[in-house]
Amino acid sequence: MMIAENLCVHRDGKDVLMNVDLTLAPGEILGVLGPNGAGKSTLLGAMSGELKTAKGRISLDNRALAEWSGRERARRLAVLPQSSTLSFAFNVHEVIAMGRLPHDTGRQRDAEIIRASLEAVDSLHLQDRNYLTLSGGERQRVHLARVLAQLAGGEGAQTLLLDEPTSMLDPLHQHTTLQAVREFADRGGAVLVILHDLNLAARYCDHLLLLENGRPYLSGSPQVVLAPEPLRSVFGLDVLVQVHPERGHPLVIAR
Numbered sequence: 001m002m003i004a005e006n007l008c009v010h011r012d013g014k015d016v017l018m019n020v021d022l023t024l025a026p027g028e029i030l031g032v033l034g035p036n037g038a039g040k041s042t043l044l045g046a047m048s049g050e051l052k053t054a055k056g057r058i059s060l061d062n063r064a065l066a067e068w069s070g071r072e073r074a075r076r077l078a079v080l081p082q083s084s085t086l087s088f089a090f091n092v093h094e095v096i097a098m099g100r101l102p103h104d105t106g107r108q109r110d111a112e113i114i115r116a117s118l119e120a121v122d123s124l125h126l127q128d129r130n131y132l133t134l135s136g137g138e139r140q141r142v143h144l145a146r147v148l149a150q151l152a153g154g155e156g157a158q159t160l161l162l163d164e165p166t167s168m169l170d171p172l173h174q175h176t177t178l179q180a181v182r183e184f185a186d187r188g189g190a191v192l193v194i195l196h197d198l199n200l201a202a203r204y205c206d207h208l209l210l211l212e213n214g215r216p217y218l219s220g221s222p223q224v225v226l227a228p229e230p231l232r233s234v235f236g237l238d239v240l241v242q243v244h245p246e247r248g249h250p251l252v253i254a255r
Contacts, residue, residue, distance in 0.1 A: 001025055002047070002077075002159045002190060007056035009039075009046050009214075017042045017214045020056075024190035026157050029181065031205030032194045033225070035235055039214035040194045041082060044163050047192060048079040061157060074102035075154045078147035082163040082194075084139070086131060092118070092142050093127045099150035113152040117145040120180040122173060136168040144177055148184065160184060162193040166200065178204040198252040202226055202244075210234055226250040 002024040009017040017039045024030055032040050045051035047058060049065050058065040060076060068076070078099070086095065096117060100110045118124040121141040126134065134142065144165055151158040162181065166174040174197070182204050185191050195201045201208060201222065208225040210218045212234045218225050231239050231252070238255045 001061060001157060002192075003057075003059050004047060005057045005059075007043070007046055007058065008054045009042050009051055010054040011042075015214060017046065020209075020211075020216055022192075022209060022219075024159055024192055026188045026190050027185055028206040029185050029191040029193060029204060031201040031208045031222075032192060032211065033196075033198070033201060033208055034211035034217075037213075038211040038234075040211060041163055042214070043211070044079070044081075044161050044192065044194060048077070048161055049073075050079075060159065071102050074150065076151075076156060077159045077161070078150045080143055080147050080160075080162045080165055082167070084143045086139075088131075090131050091127070092123070092129050092131055092134070095131050095142055096127075096146050096149050099146040099148075102150065103153065105153055109153070113149050114145075117149040117152065120148060120183070121145045122176045137170065137173060140165065140168050141173060141177065144180065148180065151184075151189065158184075158189045160189055160191045160193075162191065164194050164196065166195070166197065174200060198226055198231070202249045202252065203247065222250050226252055 004020055004022050007017060007020040020043060032043060034040050046053050060068060093114060096114045118127055121144050123141045123145055126138060166177055169177060178200060181191055205222060208222055209216060210225050210230060217234055218230050226241060228239055228241055231237050240253045240255055242251045244251045
């Protein structure tokens with residue numbers, strides 16, 4: 001379990017994230033929503049330990065995040081940033097293998113995990129391709145496979161932080177990607193995912209946190225957060241919200 005308490009981040013003399021409390025629980029996906037500049041990526045950077053916090057506490061399994069060694073943390077916490085840069089001409093299999101560096105599970109077990117991670121994101125056919133020749137969407141799927149491989153087979157609770165993992169994907173692979181994340185959570189993982197697509201958030205997330213100007217505006221179930229009033233207030237978007245006819249989650253339709 002990962003917990004943030006009263007999280008605050010200052011940048012250039014300004015408060016860019018204030019008074020955020022959240023819990024990432026095993027088996028659950030927390031979706032973070034908000035307009036551009038709301039503080040979503042700042043929140044993920046603080047949760048991953050990459051950004052210095054001005055106030056607050058972040059703990060992983062009741063232990064302060066800063067107390068974990070790099071290797072220990074990498075076995076329990078993986079981060080997929082909004083953009084991942086790699087300028088070396090590795091093949092895809094080698095890129096995924098980077099996720100196995102914190103582990104000592106042996107070449108055969110690592111190969112099994114790499115294959116399963118590629119299959120989960122519909123990218124097994126890419127494994128021998130030069131990473132630099134891939135499209136943006138293909139690269140995004142490869143990096144998701146890398147962080148899934150990083151956490152596979154580790155001990156204890158696993159936590160995954162994802163910043164817009166579907167931003168460059170076609171509709172099919174948006175669902176393929178989030179289904180892989182959903183299956184990770186169903187195996188006991190805890191997930192924080194930043195999304196812009198409200199209907200994807202409604203379908204795959206257990207809980208939602210809506211940010212506005214760096215502060216929490218509303219948190220709760222998709223039924224609570226994805227309602228006309230909060231979406232109009234935060235996004236300036238006039239919507240009709242219906243119940244999905246097959247799945248029962250909210251279906252957001254712009255008017």
